Structures are given as C-alpha cells and as structure tokens.
Amino acid sequence: MSELLPQQQIDKLKAHAAEIEHPHEMIVDVLREIQAHHGWVPDAGVVLTAEILGITPVEVEEIATFYDKIFRQPVGKRVVHICDSICCWSTGGEEIADHLQQTLGIGFGETTADGLFTLLPTCCLGACGDAPAMMIGLTTYGPLTATKVDEILAKERAELAKTTSGKD
Amino acid sequence: MPKLIIDNREVTVPEGTNVLEAAQALDIVIPHFCYHEALGAVGSCRLCAMNFLEGPVEGLQMACMIKAEDGMVVSTVDEEAVELRSHVIEWAMTNHPHDCPVCDEGGECQLQDMTVAGGHSRRRFHGPKQTYINQELGPFIQQEKNRCITCYRCIRTYRDYCGGTDFGTFGSRNRICFGRFQDGRLESPFSGNLVDACPTGVFTNKVFRFKSRVWDLQEAPSICPHCSLGCSTIPGGRYRELQRVKPGINRETNGFFICDRGRFGYDHVNHPERPRQARLDGQQATVDAALTAAAQRVRQMVEQHGPDSVAFVGSARTSLEAGALLAEWAKRTGSPHLLFETHRERDRAARILVDRLGDRACSLAELQQSDLLLLIGTDLIAEGPMAALAVRQAVRAGAQVVVIDPRPIDLPCSCTHLPVGPERLPVFLDTLVTRKTEALTDAERNPLQALLEQLDAAKTPALLGGADLLGSRGISRLLDAAVALDNNERPVRVVGLLGGANSYGGALLTRSPRDFDTLVDDIQEGAIKALVCLESDPYRECFDPARAQAALGRLELLVSFDCTPNLAAQRADIFLPSRPVAEMAGSFINNEGRLQAFEQVIEPGISIRETSSGDHPPREFSLETPGALPRPAWQMLAQVLDLPGDLPAIRQQIATADERFDALTSLTADETGPRITDPVVLPDTAPDELPQCVPGETLPLLPVQGFAGSDWLAHLSAPLQPLEGEPTIWLHCDLAVRLGLAEQDQARLTTPLGHCHVTVRTSARMADNLVLVPHLWGTALEGLVPGGRHIDCRLEKEVNL
Amino acid sequence: MTDYTQVLFKNRRPGETASLETYEKTGGYEGLRIALQKTPGEICAQVKYSGLRGRGGAGFPTGVKWSFFPADQPGEKYLVCNGDEMEPGTYKDRQLLLADPHQLIEGMVIAAYALQAPVGYIFLRYAYEDCSQVIERAIAEAEAAGYLGKDILGSGFSCELHLHRSAGRYILGEETALINGLEGRRPNPRSKPPFPAQRGLFGRPTNVNNIETLANVPHIMRNGNAWYQQLSAPESSPGTKLFGLSGHFNRTECFELPLGVTLREVVQEYGGGLRNGKRFKACLPGGASSPYMTAEHLDVAMDFNALEEIGSRLGTAGVTAFDEDTCMVAVTRNINRFFARESCGWCTPCRDGLQTISWLLDKIENGQGTEDDLTMLHDQVRNINGRSFCALAEGAMGPVEALLRLFEDEIKEHIRKGKCPFG
C-alpha cells in the first residue's frame, strides 16, 4: 500500500487528462483512485494528482480538503462510517455507535491498534429506510443491531486476513 | 445613468454601479467585508444589507450584489438591515481570538471598526472556537489563521487579481483557512497586498510587525521610486526610521495595490552606510560650506575653462524640482551639458518617448481596458511590475496578449510568447511599421501575420516596450508602429517602460542633444573637467561602465548630491547629503507623463532604535539629532542659486520659467495628477552600434533587469535581500545541452569585465543562443548593465574539487 | 403492496435491478422513439403541459425550466443529472436506480435531445457505489443497443453520458455548487444570475434536473399528458412520487404513491403506523430541511402546494416520523448539526450562524438553556432565514423555525426543568 498508484494507472490517467479540455474536472476522480489504492491521500498524493493533471498542488488541495470522503490523514484498512443523521439517530444509531466504539476499542477519528479499522461519523448515507446504517469502505449496511455489527466486523476481518495473507 | 433614492437622498450613478457604491457616492458608508472596489462583489459576508422599499427589487438585499437601477428607493437605516449587520458581526466574531491588545493589525483592523460600527459589544456565543496551525510564508508575510473571518478577500486579491498560483482556500464549513499547500515563501511579486486586503490580522507585514503601533506612525502620501510607473504609496515611519510602505490609492495608476519591490524597497532610507555628512576634499564639512565651495569651484571652472568644461547630470530618481534647479544652474553657468540619465539608451529612449507620446499615453487604468496588448522587448515584472497586473486585468476582461521577447517572460496571466533573440526585435518592429514580411524567417512570418490581423481588428490596442531591450531606436520604431497601426476608429496606445521614477520628467528638462556617452568622450579628452552629479552614478549606471570609469578618473572636480552610498558619492571632491523621497516633498513624472506630487513623511536622522542600543529612551544625549543633516536636493540647489529654499516658491519659479509645469503650483499629493506631454530636445544622430547583442562567434550576453536586485534603491533595502539570491544566468535548454550544462549547475562566466561564478537556470521558453544575465547589484554581475553595450562571454562548468 | 399505478417502480423486484430486456419488455425506450419523431420544441412543450414538477426538492415546473434553455444557441450545452441525494431522510433516487436504471438513461437522452444538449453528466454521491455500478452497466447496455452514443436509433442525434462520482458533501446537491464540483472547482454555489441555463458548466448553457424528474420523462413521452395527469388528484401536482419512509414508522420503505395522498394514508397505510404502537407526534414531510408536520396535519394532502399552505414543503418526500416519546429539541439539534457540518462555508450566516444555533440547541437540550438563549434562538433564525447566499441555510432553518413555532413549550420545559423532559 506504500505506492500511491501503479505506474500503468498513472499513465492512463495522464493520457486521459491530456485528451480532455478541462483536466480540473478529474481532480476528484484521481484523488479517489489514489485513495482506493493507497488508502488515503498523503501530501505526495496531492502532488501526484497535480502532476497527472498538469495543475498546481494548491488547486488539488483546495478540492481535497473540501470533501469529507477524501482522507488527508492516515486511516485504517477499512473506514467505518457510522451514520449520525436524523433517521439513524431516531432508530438507535447512537447505541450502535457506542457499540462500535466499544468493540473496536477506539473513539471517533481513531484507528484500531492493528491498523484495520478507522471509525468516523458520517452524515446520512441514503439508507434511511434501513436505519440505523453504516458504510464500511463503499458498502452500506443496515438496519443494524449490535449482533449484526459484530457479524459484519467479523466478516470484514476475515476478508482482510485473506487479502493480507495472500499478499505476504 | 440610473437615478435612485437612498435614505431619502437622490443620487445618479454610472451604469453598472452597485447600490453599495451608490450609497458611498452619498458618503453613506455601510459596513462591508467582502466587497472591495478593485475585487468587486461576491456576496459572501452578508454585511452590506439594505432594505429595498420600491423599485425592481424589493426587501432586504445585499447592496453589493444589486446593480443600481432607476426608481429604486433604498433604506440603509432600516431596522432589519441594522439587526442583520449586527448579527453578521456577531457571527464573524464567534471564532475570532480576543488578542487585540497584542495584535499586530491593531489600529487598522477593519474588523474592529466594523464590530463597533455594527453595534456588537457583548459576546453571547460561548462555544469553542476553531483554531488552526499557521504556516511559514517567507520573509514578507506573517500568518495568524485564527483571526480569519472568511471574507475571501485574500484569495481574491492574491489569486484572482494578482494571478498568484501558490495560494488557496482549504477546508469547508466553519473550518476554512487560506494559505499555501505547504510552508514556503509566497511566490507572487505582489504578495504584500495580502496585508492590505485582509480586513483583520491574518496576513500582516512580517518586516514591520511589532515595530510600531500604527497610530504612532508618521505617514504621508508619496510616490514609489522603484520604477517608472509612479505608483502611489503611503510610507510610514517613526523615530526617523522608515518602517513600512502601504499602497496609496490612485485610480489612474496603481489602483489599490503595489508590488513587493515598492512595498519592501523602502529600507534604502535607513541604510547603515547612507552618507549623511557633507564632505569637502575628503574632510567633513558643513552643508553650507560644501555648497558654497561647490558654487564657487564650478564658477571658477567656467571662468578658467569656459562653460563647456562643466557638465550636470541628474538621474531618474531626481525630483522634478531639483532637476529644474539643476537645469537653472547649468543655464546660469552657460554650460550646454545637462542631462538626467547617464545611461545613454535609457536617456535617448525617454526623450523620444516624451517627444512623441502625445495622446497615445496610456495609464494603467486605461491599459486594463485594452483588448489587445503587444509586449515587445519588455519584461514587465522586472521593468514595471504593476503594469503586469494591469495586463492581467485586461486579460481577465477578455484581452489577448502577445509577447515578443528573448526572456522566459512570466506574466501573471496567459499570453502568446515568441521567444526571439534581441537582434530580431528591430526586424519585428520594422514589419509592424511596413507590413513587409521579407525580413522574417518562415517560422516568424505566420505569427506576425496573425498579430497584424489581430492588431487591425483590435478596438483598444496597446503596444508596450522597454527602453533596455529596445533602446532608443526601438522605442522610436515602436511609436512608428503605433502610427502605422492607427486607424480612423481608434489610436494605438503606447506604454514605454523607462529607467526610473522621473525619467520622463528628466527628459522634459533636458536641453542638449548630447547624451552621456558623448560627454564621456569630452571628459576623456579633458574638455569637460567638472561634473555635478545629482543623485546619479555615472560610474556604474551607464551604457558602458568600463569606458566611463576610465574617463571619470580624469575629472578635476566631482560634485555629488546623493542619499545613497554610490561611487559618485564616495569619490566626490564635494559631497552633499540629500534626502530620499520619503524625507522630502517633491514631484515625479511617470512613464505616461503623469505629474505627481509626494509629501514628506519623516525627518532624516539615525533612528533612536539604533542609538539607544536597545534601551528606551536613549541614554546618550546631544543637542543635535545624529544623522539629521541631509537636506532635500532642491533646497540645497536653491541655496547655490540664491533662490528661496521653500518648495512653493521653487515650484512657482519653475512654472513661471516653463509653462509646461504650470500644474506644479497647485499640485497636491492626493490627486491623480495631470499629464504633461511635449516635444523635447532630441538626441542628435543615433549611435551606429546596436544596443543589443548580435550573434557571433562567441556567446552573446544579454544583461536584463530582475524583479529585485537591479534597482539600486531596492538593492539597498534589507527586507528585499532574500529575493535577490545568488548570481544566476539563464540559458535555453538546448543551448545548455550544447554547452554541457544543466539546471542548477555552477558555472564560471567570463566576460571582458572579469570572471563570475553563476548558477545556471534553463528554460525552453526563451531565445536560443544567448546568455541572459539578470543584473544584480553588489555582485560581480553589477557591471553588466541592462540595455548596455554588447558583450560576449564564455561559460564553463565549474568543477567541484 | 399498493394498489396505485406503479410507473417508476413497476419493474421493482426485491434485491434485483431490472435489465435492459425487462425494461424494454415493459415499454422501455418507446418514449425515446416517440420523442425522436418530434422536434425538440414539441418535447419541451409536452413536458411543460404535462405539469411535471422537479423532484429534487423545489418542485419547479420542469417544462418551464426547459423552455428557458437556449436550445438553439450554437456551441456546447450540457445536461446534468443531479444524483447527490444527501439530505437526511432521502433515499428515493437510490431506490429508483437500483430498481430500474434505464428510466434515467432514457429520460436523459430525451432531455438531451429536447434541449439540444448532447453531453450529459450524471453526478452521483460518494455513498452510492451500488448505484454507480448499476448506472455504468445501464450506460453500456444502452450504448450497445443504440439508445445512446452516435446517431441514436438512426435519428442522426448523438448523445454521450458521463458518470461523475463525488466525494461527499451535501452542498453539491445545490445545482451551481454541483456545477463547480463537476468542473473541479471548490463547490461553493455561484451567484444567480447568470442562471445555469445561461452560463453553467464550463461557462456554457446547462440544465440540471433530479434523477426522479428525468426518469418521469420517458413515461410522459410514451403515455401522454392525459395519462400522466390522471395519475394523481391535485391539478398542481400531477404524477406519482416516490415517498421514502423512515424514522419511527413500522415500515420504513420507499413507496410510489400519487401526489396528493394524505399524510394519514402515508402514516397508516404505508408506514403501518408507528413502532411499538406509539402515537404519531411529528414528521419531516420532505427531508431534513422541511418544516415539521404534526398530528394536526394528518389530513393534509401530500402535494407541493398543499404543504406550502401549511408552512412546510414537500421537498424530497422523504417522510421521517417521530413518535410521542421523541424530544423535538433533540431532533432539531441533530438536524441542525447536519446542516452546520455541511455548510460550504461561503457566507457568514450559514457558516457561523448554524454553528451558533448548534451551540444554543446543545445548551438547551443539556438543560443549561436560559430564556435569553430562547430569545437568541429566535433572533438567529430571523437573521439567517432569507439572508444566506444559497438555500442551504434557509433549508436548515426549516426545522428550527418549526420547532419554535410548534414546540416552543417543549423548549421552555427544557429551560424550566433544567433537563430534557424526555430523559
């Protein structure tokens, strides 16, 4: 995960940026790709985005810091976004959030010691019918109970174990 | 012209005026943060609320976002509007620290003023405040992010108006801050404007910080002496130390901003080696004694060797008043030798421009209205920085810019650049005049053809050229081109970038067709035996310093009036300490012929800060203020001439003698200034030698001006030192490869003047086959004068042992 | 589930997304064929007379908006589909896409043709990765079938669609902020005028519509205006609407119902009443920015005009119910925190005013509120409402203003008791 983006992908993005009239429109796309590959966007990721698009790092940083789903600080392998908006709140979202903090042993904004999970509150996930809801990575889960949360975390852990052991 | 009623008073304003401006026209000032005359309205602060009672829009509105229209009836005192304003202030203050007593913005903080004006006096919000980590932004700007009220003025100034690219807005909601991506010096040559743009203390002047409370400063309207544009400034000083410079407002010239050279170049006034003592034959003397001696010896010289044996040379930083008195002195002696620029080509270029500019003159405000700008042989960032900003505003309004110049020009806006060698510039100018393209190469023909078409189609075209690269012939040709490109619908405007703040005024005063180079011949031959230098340095600020220095050694009498430690001042038989702009009143005429007055800001003297060795008040006592002897040059010259030594009388005298200067008698420092254009005495036959390099066997060298380091006064200013850097040369990438050199290599530059170690910079955006040398005072490069004699050089890679 | 005619949801099956084949079998892309026989002006006129109103929250008549669009102007013009859907309580666009995505593609191609804006962007929020895959597949299928791309169905009209996946932030739902977002600028709203129809994406004429709005267009083309208008009772609000139920309902699902059904019907028939047999106390009728309705409004018709008359808004028709045990101060505090957090930071009333309200509501809910705080809350709402740069802050004031209007007693009880009366 130390590499920001594979060279091949960089070349592809560069080629695309060279073709289009307004490369700025790709800022979010490139940041998302770096994040998907590297987990989060370090300063070097901002610089790389600027380089790919032929623009200045400051133009990228202005965008990267605006959106809350671009991580400019290190996060764990999986980011757990627990919804704290009104529908989830009214259906027990706070208890689920407490449960998550307890089982993971971390507070909001923190990452588990094993580097697997980062817990963040999020606004409404558009899963209000399935409240309370959370999103891990890009997958939405709900309606949640404490038991379901445990199952989901166990499943995510198992998957992570597979990918990491595969890599080693 | 819409007519509307604001607070029961009628006002008629130009089309496009917004209602906030319309109210200001009635002297009704409504608190506002985000609106700024130069930056426009964006409607983000929501402070300028007014109630629209009748007319096309109704209800409570942000006045800055509404264009004035006929039939509007507006109230600024409406209860709802007043309540909203007080709330906006309350919100702005929710995150603001309460460090006002120690805040370096104190005394000129708009937030304080608006808080009081908005009626917010008690804090109701007691929640936590947002806090931020500050960045290190280099030598000029101090950042204190916690004070931000998010009015977006900084970003609109730095990036939108000034074209800086290393500054941004970060974050969202109520966690927003402004700065660079990472720590580092703000790169824009206009970075200092952040200080004035920010209504509170987020960006403050790092150099001035904590030197004085601003209400303790002595301030007065002045004119920047660091280039020929004549921007309005407001220098501030205390205890005889000049401490800072702010922009003054002149809607015809600089508008609301200035460049960093103008802002941080002031410290020449406080230079530790500034000569403050009159000298006579190497001994200290009183000013009176030295003046008497000067008058006497000049008279003796004339008596013994005739009037032709004395020459008088002023400079581009000589005030119009002092210059006129120098001319009077020359006239009284009968000497024909009077000029105001020791650099031959700058002198000749200025005189030609003054002679022929006429109605083509173009202020920076007018330049912003141009739809096509051709910049030929000028690097505005170096030769007239604020003109670059005017060009940017034109581009923002849709103008096209074409640059023909050998340098890797960095304008703060987009442009089409043809990087051709300097020897091609005359050819291009000829083509603009004759429309004959035979002399052009194939590669040059198409762009020039296209340019001619663009120029013909343009409604408000302007040609800009610099005296250094174009020389007198080039400036003359530039004016020819303007004539040739005129059509019935519109004239073509011309902007000439000249040697200095009063180059234009000096040219107006010049009475002889000769230039300094021909005087050097006379000196060399012994025909001229005495030289009176008024704030000028013929040793180094001339076309061919080597030749001049050899000749000057033969002088029998050298008189120098100056406020800087230059060579003339050091070598003078009689030296008279004069005052820089900030220490006197006077006037300059800028490159478009605009006569502008400046007032005295401070008295001369060595600052208490220096004499007290840190203690306050100082523990040493004397009846005289140390270092207070310098007098305005015009005052000393008046004494030589037995004229009254007060400025109004001198101005009256000048106006009476020469009606072109009529406006001087009533001129004040807060007006935009009248324009003076008039025929002058032109230099005689043009020199055969082309001012610029010709490609030959060896490597041609092209000395050019830099943003910092080439202006003598700015070079003497400590705050600007960090910008000067090391001696550097620029090469086209291809040439670098051929020479076996690479970016950032150390190299040894050999010229007829000697050797010099330089850092190599390369660019693909410049002319091939030449070595660009940004002139740098105080280094081995100082002898390489921009716009000077053609010099060849050799370049070898420095091998580190 | 419901006896009402299903238009947008007619192909909805649990856990399934309708394929192109299914869509075609039920009349899919017939609307496009019909549209391509007409002139762009005729389509705009038909949409105008159909009475279709925007489903993105404001209910602006879609055909009227289209008629402002300079379709004849040469040069680039853009169609943008707003799939930001980030207002709490709103999840109907997601349900629509997951059920039957080709409706959107077909609607966009028809709109692109009607507006002569052949380049379309679908702007999709970060959390909708599932929808993004569905859209990508639908685009590929439509292209392969000749419904999208060059020379569509031999008509000579070409149209391309791009999917833009965002990275979070509610403000991007505001159309001008969205346009800035697409351009890769900071997504602050732009001042209007100029409206996007004059100067939008990349400075060119741009039309922005909600997903559900666009998805209605093919059905209108295929079945005609008379059919469309008879779908619902109120003349001012024709057609069906996706109602996303959430909160304390027994059933928190998304239903396609005719506009104008009563709140009572929604609560009882579709929501199945409230959980644990509790009584209905209040609801947000159309997303977190819509002012509360209470039990006294149960017989109000859920359409654009009727809700405005009682001081609320249909908004996105995401109905979030609260039972009798719910503290409305706490509800409002939660909602306000959302808006404060999602403020773009451009203008002072929103950026710092919402923060101030958050602080006040925290204080009151925590039992530390005073009468002065209540006064301050009133003056904050008064000075934010209608004073901000865009409609976000105004939307944020919806619930706060309704709290003060409908539940001031509850606030006072907090202050009097020095704690939340709901425990």
Ligand SMILES: Cc1cc2nc3c(=O)[nH]c(=O)nc-3n(C[C@H](O)[C@H](O)[C@H](O)COP(=O)(O)O)c2cc1C
């Ligand atoms: C703060 C804010 C958020 C918005 N969010 C959305 C949204 O998520 N989806 C949407 O379609 N419209 C949203 N809108 C409305 C859009 O600005 C725009 O009016 C709408 O997309 C137009 O489409 P329609 O006419 O089809 O409804 C929002 C408006 C505001 C002020």
Ligand code: SF4
């Ligand atoms: S730093 Fe100053 S100018 Fe910039 S937004 Fe903040 S208060 Fe305004």
Ligand code: SF4
């Ligand atoms: S542009 Fe010239 S006159 Fe203006 S501030 Fe800069 S150096 Fe001074």
Ligand code: SF4
């Ligand atoms: S109301 Fe103002 S701060 Fe809030 S989202 Fe709109 S523009 Fe941004």
Ligand code: FES
């Ligand atoms: S409120 Fe949690 S998903 Fe909508």
Ligand code: FES
């Ligand atoms: S000055 Fe008008 S809104 Fe800021």
